[in-house]
Structure formats: C-alpha cells, structure tokens
Amino acid sequence: MINFLDLKESYKELETELDVAVLRASRSGWYIGGSEVETFEHNFAEYTQAKHCVGVASGLDALVLALRALDIGCGDEVIVPSHTYIATWLAISAVGAIPVPVEPVSGNFNLDAVSAEAFITPRTKALLPVHLYGVPADMHAICLLAKKYGLVVIEDGAQAHGAKVRGEPIGQHGDVVAWSFYPGKNLGALGDAGAVTTNNTDIANRIRKLGNYGSSVKYFNEERGINSRLDPIQAAVLDVKLKYLDAWNMRRQKIAQRYSQALADLPLVLPQIPDWAISAWHLFVITTPERDLLQAHITKAGIQTMIHYPVPPHRQVAYHDLGLKQGSLPIAERYANELLSLPVGPQMSMQDVEAVIAVIKDYYSRG
Numbered sequence: 001m002i003n004f005l006d007l008k009e010s011y012k013e014l015e016t017e018l019d020v021a022v023l024r025a026s027r028s029g030w031y032i033g034g035s036e037v038e039t040f041e042h043n044f045a046e047y048t049q050a051k052h053c054v055g056v057a058s059g060l061d062a063l064v065l066a067l068r069a070l071d072i073g074c075g076d077e078v079i080v081p082s083h084t085y086i087a088t089w090l091a092i093s094a095v096g097a098i099p100v101p102v103e104p105v106s107g108n109f110n111l112d113a114v115s116a117e118a119f120i121t122p123r124t125k126a127l128l129p130v131h132l133y134g135v136p137a138d139m140h141a142i143c144l145l146a147k148k149y150g151l152v153v154i155e156d157g158a159q160a161h162g163a164k165v166r167g168e169p170i171g172q173h174g175d176v177v178a179w180s181f182y183p184g185k186n187l188g189a190l191g192d193a194g195a196v197t198t199n200n201t202d203i204a205n206r207i208r209k210l211g212n213y214g215s216s217v218k219y220f221n222e223e224r225g226i227n228s229r230l231d232p233i234q235a236a237v238l239d240v241k242l243k244y245l246d247a248w249n250m251r252r253q254k255i256a257q258r259y260s261q262a263l264a265d266l267p268l269v270l271p272q273i274p275d276w277a278i279s280a281w282h283l284f285v286i287t288t289p290e291r292d293l294l295q296a297h298i299t300k301a302g303i304q305t306m307i308h309y310p311v312p313p314h315r316q317v318a319y320h321d322l323g324l325k326q327g328s329l330p331i332a333e334r335y336a337n338e339l340l341s342l343p344v345g346p347q348m349s350m351q352d353v354e355a356v357i358a359v360i361k362d363y364y365s366r367g
C-alpha cells in the first residue's frame with residue numbers, strides 16, 4: 001500500500017523535536033499568544049521576507065481577515081480563479097463580496113491576467129490569485145493589471161510555502177498573502193492553523209485586531225472582529241517544521257522531477273512550471289481524459305491517488321444561487337473530470353515513486 005501522503009511519517013521524522021516543543025508550550029502556562037506565537041511569526045516573516053506575519057486560526061480565516069482588512073465587503077467584486085479549492089471562493093462570500101471566476105489558460109492552472117482584464121468592472125476591488133498545487137501565479141502580470149485598475153492583490157498561498165517568483169518568495173508582489181498550515185500542506189501543523197504575511201504595517205495591525213475581537217487594547221473594541229488566533233502549541237510545532245521546509249520541498253522536487261522524466265512519453269499532460277517559477281510541489285497533478293480508468297488501475301495496485309478537485313466551486317450546491325450552469329466554465333469543469341494527483345511527499349521513498357511509475361506505464365502498455 002502506498003499512501004497519498006503519510007502524515008504519521010512526517011511526525012515520526014521530527015518526533016523528538018516536536019515533542020519537546022509541544023511540552024514546552026504545554027508547560028508554559030501561556031495558552032493564547034505569547035512567545036511561541038511571536039517566535040514563529042518572526043521566523044515565518046523572515047522566511048517569506050515579509051515585514052509582518054500575523055498568525056490566525058486557519059487558511060480560510062487568513063483569507064477572510066485579509067479581505068476585511070482591505071475593506072472588501074458587500075457587493076464588491078473579487079476576481080478569482082474558476083479552478084481552485086472552494087475556500088478561496090468561500091472567503092470572498094464570507095465578507096459579502098462576489099467571486100468573479102476567470103478560467104485558466106491551457107497548460108496552466110492559475111489565474112491568467114490577460115483573461116482577467118475582461119472581467120474588471122467599476123465594482124471590482126481585488127484580484128485573488130491562488131498559487132495552486134505549489135506553482136506560483138504570474139505575479140508580475142497580475143500586479144501590473146492591479147496597478148492599471150487600482151485594485152488590491154490578495155494571494156492564496158495555502159499550497160505554496162517555499163515557492164518562488166523570479167527568485168523572490170511569494171509575498172513580495174501583492175498586498176497580502178493568506179497561508180494555511182492545515183496538516184497536509186507543505187508547512188503543516190498538527191491541527192488547524194494559518195497566517196497572513198504583508199509588507200504593509202497598517203494591514204498587519206488591522207488583521208491582528210480583527211482576529212482578536214476587533215480589539216487592540218483588552219476590553220476596548222473598535223471593530224466587530226472575530227476570534228481567530230494562532231494556537232501557541234501549533235506555533236511551537238510550526239516553528240520546528242519551518243526549519244525543515246526547504247529540505248522537504250527539495251525532496252518533493254526530486255520526486256516531481258523523476259515523475260516528469262519517467263512519464264514524459266505517455267499520453268498524459270504533465271505539470272508545466274514556467275521558467276521564472278520555482279514550484280513548492282505541493283501536488284503533482286497530471287491530466288488525461290482517461291482519468292477514471294487510469295485511477296482505477298492505480299488503485300487496484302494498492303496506490304492511493306486523489307482528485308483536486310472533483311467538483312469546481314461554481315458547480316457546488318453552495319454556489320447554486322450564482323446560476324453558473326454546467327458548461328459555463330468549461331475549463332474548470334474539464335479539469336474536474338481529467339485531473340489526477342499522484343502521491344508526493346517528503347517522506348515518500350524513491351522506491352515507492354518507481355512503483356507508481358511502473359503501474360502507470362503498465363496501464364498504457366496494455367493499450
């Protein structure tokens with residue numbers, strides 16, 4: 001049996017260090033905020049070369065708080081990829097704004113700036129690119145477009161810890177980046193956690209306030225905020241794992257390179273990384289119209305694969321009221337039917353990688 005991602009193995013590799021960190025936080029007597037949170041925020045800001053990092057409770061909250069801090073609300077339009085995890089859309093809806101989906105272009109899964117321009121209206125307030133699967137969106141083109149129309153740029157970095165755009169980390173381009181530390185992400189906690197990074201001090205302060213009941217001085221509330229803070233135990237865990245992020249991303253890259261090389265001659269579309277980008281290789285996603293048959297064949301061999309994602313946001317019951325019928329966003333819909341994510345993770349052995357490759361080759365050799 002080859003698991004899609006083995007989180008138990010991730011824990012085991014760092015067990016001693018993680019246990020020390022969890023115990024330290026447990027014994028500190030300080031369970032909201034405090035030095036564990038401050039240390040991680042400082043180190044993650046440094047890692048992303050951002051001026052500020054504010055820890056929050058989840059990636060979804062990070063997006064919601066970023067939108068609120070930028071005054072995006074009722075009736076505002078936010079341009080978002082048609083093909084993403086639904087959380088990106090849900091954050092926009094949560095602040096009363098309207099997600100305006102833009103289809104990706106061939107060979108890419110991310111927001112395309114050229115296509116996006118046609119969807120800008122006087123009500124458009126923000127662009128919300130997602131660095132999907134760890135592949136950075138074209139931030140130069142997106143930021144040029146934002147500048148031309150006076151829009152803000154909020155990035156969904158949930159899948160892209162460690163990704164780079166022309167040598168620079170994610171976060172040096174837009175106004176705010178929302179990060180998730182959901183356990184399965186490249187930098188994952190032992191539970192829910194998230195953060196925002198920004199170079200703008202006012203935005204950072206506002207997000208910290210909004211995530212703390214709208215209060216910066218205890219019992220004095222300037223805004224109607226929420227409770228969304230980074231748990232100190234999770235901060236302690238994340239600070240341990242942050243030190244290994246680059247090394248673990250390198251292992252992912254090695255697996256991705258081997259897949260790309262070994263599967264190159266098969267009738268599959270493989271991930272395409274622009275030459276200016278470094279992917280965090282959160283996922284290795286292939287595309288084929290034979291997806292269901294191929295997946296069944298791989299499953300039969302005891303190898304777990306996944307589909308990211310089987311139903312695009314606009315076809316979810318949750319977005320029924322947008323009236324976006326079948327066929328309205330054909331690329332996102334086709335991806336939902338054709339994408340397949342192969343196992344990739346820092347603890348995956350090259351022997352298992354070869355086993356996955358062999359099973360896929362076997363599928364095609366049978367015709």
Ligand SMILES: *Cc1c(COP(=O)(O)O)cnc(C)c1O
Nearest residue numbers: 058059060085087088158180182
């Ligand atoms: C995981 C994820 C989120 C949400 O993060 P949570 O921490 O689970 O709330 C948002 N956007 C994308 C693209 C994600 O992959």
